[in-house]
């Protein structure tokens with residue numbers, strides 16, 4: 001049997017037999033639709049794209065890949081920002097957009113069972129008539145899929161109180177890299193394999209059915225907008241609120257440049273002269289929210305807020321959120337191009353790290369707008385540049401990387417919610433030792449010894465198991481001690 005890249009033409013014939021011509025894309029022009037995700041910097045035309053409609057079809061496709069040694073990549077809506085769904089020119093891109101049924105709304109047990117191509121928002125829309133919603137809320141929630149959310153362990157503005165995807169997924173049915181359909185359940189005894197799968201960026205198989213927890217709509221929600229002279233005083237307010245034991249559902253910050261962009265795009269009418277704004281949202285029982293709200297307002301004023309606005313009805317709350325929600329896109333109004341970075345720092349390090357970003361911005365002559373989940377210490381610096389200017393993209397890339405170095409120096413991480421993908425794999429060695437990376441590879445190898453499921457993502461240099469055995473010199477300590485085997 002032909003295996004490896006030479007197998008692709010033969011494999012395509014087999015895929016056509018499995019899915020029919022409507023389920024397989026080979027036309028070079030149509031293939032280009034799938035050449036990148038939200039991070040357009042990295043592009044590759046997929047060898048072939050398949051659009052299965054059932055888990056059994058996904059399994060049959062993956063089995064065919066496994067038998068021919070062909071790499072495959074899962075793709076939801078392609079909104080990822082780390083090149084996680086970047087296809088392989090020698091492989092198969094498995095697009096889940098046709099797997100989009102809500103299979104069960106089980107209100108008494110507060111759960112929903114959905115296919116991976118269902119959008120995040122569609123789950124909340126289906127549950128809302130019963131007073132429930134799906135809590136993790138990436139800003140891309142209108143279009144991103146729950147399969148992509150599981151793969152990236154996605155977050156969102158309200159994850160500070162309500163948790164990330166991993167806190168809301170109860171079970172996943174997946175197709176293993178060998179093409180078998182298995183179920184991982186949070187109630188399973190033994191190792192938390194479901195936990196290992198969530199956030200694995202498509203490297204451990206393809207999710208085909210997901211059971212999520214539904215949350216009760218809160219009794220009341222209050223949103224506050226506080227304007228500060230600068231980001232430092234806003235950062236002090238964030239620490240003061242959390243330090244006082246209040247847990248808002250969201251604390252978001254925008255700096256002066258992000259406010260300028262939002263004003264230009266959507267006229268959000270934030271207080272004039274603000275060097276930073278904080279959006280703080282509280283939800284829960286009426287009495288609790290009223291009590292905590294008084295504390296939050298006082299702490300903001302004590303930290304230097306010069307204007308505070310409050311909204312407790314949906315229309316006025318939406319007006320406050322308008323600027324924040326449009327901020328990423330709004331930056332397009334003030335800059336021809338930009339990179340979105342995603343790093344994390346301890347909350348108390350926010351003022352120092354923001355000052356560091358300002359210093360980098362001045363040193364490289366590159367503007368950086370900051371819009372971020374301040375409560376989680378999850379920064380999203382938007383590094384602005386003009387792609388028509390010689391060397392500007394490279395300088396932006398350097399600033400973007402140096403921001404991650406800054407996060408690491410302050411005890412943070414290179415990604416909060418956007419995943420590592422292909423884009424940040426080169427930074428993994430800055431965060432983890434060789435032994436730690438090899439240990440992660442051993443987990444990956446336990447699922448995917450042949451290394452066919454989304455290869456080339458997360459890990460800087462493929463080592464161990466099937467990807468490129470023997471690149472690493474020496475033996476992993478766990479292997480040397482006989483505690484683990486290489487495949």
Ligand SMILES: Cc1cc2nc3c(=O)[nH]c(=O)nc-3n(C[C@H](O)[C@H](O)[C@H](O)COP(=O)(O)OP(=O)(O)OC[C@H]3O[C@@H](n4cnc5c(N)ncnc54)[C@H](O)[C@@H]3O)c2cc1C
Nearest residue numbers: 076077078079080084139145147148149151155202207417
């Ligand atoms: C404007 C904008 C705002 C955003 N805001 C946020 C935010 O607030 N929080 C946040 O966390 N992210 C955010 N993102 C990033 C992105 O939306 C999320 O990472 C999202 O989870 C990606 O979902 P997707 O369906 O588009 O996945 P894709 O981009 O298609 O894929 C992402 C990864 O998931 C894998 N994958 C997809 N489906 C499956 C499956 N069924 N089984 C296994 N692996 C699979 C892919 O191989 C890839 O590695 C934002 C993106 C944009 C463009």
